[in-house]
Amino acid sequence: MNDMINKSEFILGVDGGGTKTIARLENLHTGQQWLATGGSASLTNDFDLALQHCKALVAELCAQANCSSTDVTAVFGLAGAGNKEKATEFKCSVVADYKNVNIYTDAKTSLYGANEGNPVVVVSLGTGSVGAVLTADGKEIQIGGWGFNVGDEGSGAKMGVLAIRAVLSELEDLGHVESILAQAIVSKLGGDQNNVLAWSTSAKPSDFASLTPLVFEYHDKCCVARNILMEHVGHVENLIDKTRSNYQLPVILLGGLSIPTLPFLNSRIKSMLVEAKGNALDGACLLAKKLTQIQITGCVIHGN
Incomplete structure (x- = not known):
């Protein structure tokens, strides 16, 4: 099977956390972007609400851009996506809506956005907490991020x-x-x-x-x-x-x-800290752009 995927005109990045969700739609040909924000999107805290909020944001953005979601290659970086069962359920709920779609942990999208896809350690502190490493050889490691009930110390x-x-x-x-x-x-x-x-x-x-x-x-x-x-x-x-x-x-x-x-x-x-070059939303968009060119098969430890 050819790993190359035809380029989509639109890419979508979604950063969903325990408090709010931010989504950005981009036309790859023109560079035009649309941004929308909404409520929480944590798969383990409230799956149905997360799905509802994500779908509402995408509908809003597609209306602004006058496009169909089936023209869009999307990457969702969501809190709680380390729960593979929930992540799979979410993907099954939206996969038919998009040209191509992947669901990752918000730790992964943060990891790729923070240093523009280069090696780095990222620790995210919000409603929840999680650590992640992107090594020089491309390995991804996640620490914590187990969710409120059993983890999230430092959150x-x-x-x-x-x-x-x-x-x-x-x-x-x-x-x-x-x-x-x-x-x-x-x-x-x-x-x-x-x-x-x-x-x-x-x-x-x-x-x-x-x-x-x-x-x-x-x-x-x-x-x-x-x-x-x-x-x-x-x-x-x-x-x-x-x-x-x-x-x-x-x-x-x-x-x-x-x-x-x-x-x-x-x-x-x-003394270890440096400024971020981007955020989780940037990481989701970066991964969406990659997804328009090659199928991503790697996964984070206990997450996608």
């Missing part, structure tokens, strides 16, 4: 869990909230401290992640917030060290939580 969602635990601990020990952080969280959740546990049992990862700005805001005036922040930083440093391992490669931090976390990292970690 916004897990920092939010630490914050809620602190609130519940104060309620248990004191009968009321006392720390500045706990008071701020109770206020954010409606002002009734008795509702904290009920909120936590139904909260999604993105809900927990929404508490992280409070931890950063109060870390210099509240020891509870400071302790949570330092525990978070420790998880991030461990993820960076584990991902980089013995590879003498530059490290790029990506994700919305990377910017506020960066100042608190130790000097050894900071």
Whole structure:
């Protein structure tokens, strides 16, 4: 079978995370681009919602570009795509809609976008967390990225869990909230401290992640917030060290939580860091362009 694939007029890259999804459609002949954003697209947090959000974004972009999705070669980089069953189910749900399509982890698209497809270590910190390596010989390795229930240490969602635990601990020990952080969280959740546990049992990862700005805001005036922040930083440093391992490669931090976390990292970690040349959306588009020319068969460890 010939590995070469006829060039498609349009390529689509999708970056779907636990909080939001960004999609970019590009006409390869004219260079014109269209961008759209929508809700979360994590296959393991809410598969049906992820599929719904992705389909809505693609429909919006195709309407803007006046094209059919069957003219499009697409790459979806989605949170939770490390779950092969979910990734396969998603691909089966959309494969007929496109000229060609592949589903990858958002770790892979971040990896290819961060250094324009060149060797690098990438650690992404957002609602979830994951590390990945692209070696000089083209090998791809993923560390973490197992999802909220069993992993994601160093993520916004897990920092939010630490914050809620602190609130519940104060309620248990004191009968009321006392720390500045706990008071701020109770206020954010409606002002009734008795509702904290009920909120936590139904909260999604993105809900927990929404508490992280409070931890950063109060870390210099509240020891509870400071302790949570330092525990978070420790998880991030461990993820960076584990991902980089013995590879003498530059490290790029990506994700919305990377910017506020960066100042608190130790000097050894900071010395490894370089600026990103692109993001996960750029990586998805790069892989989509490759897919118009040659069938991609490689896969990331425990992911596509």
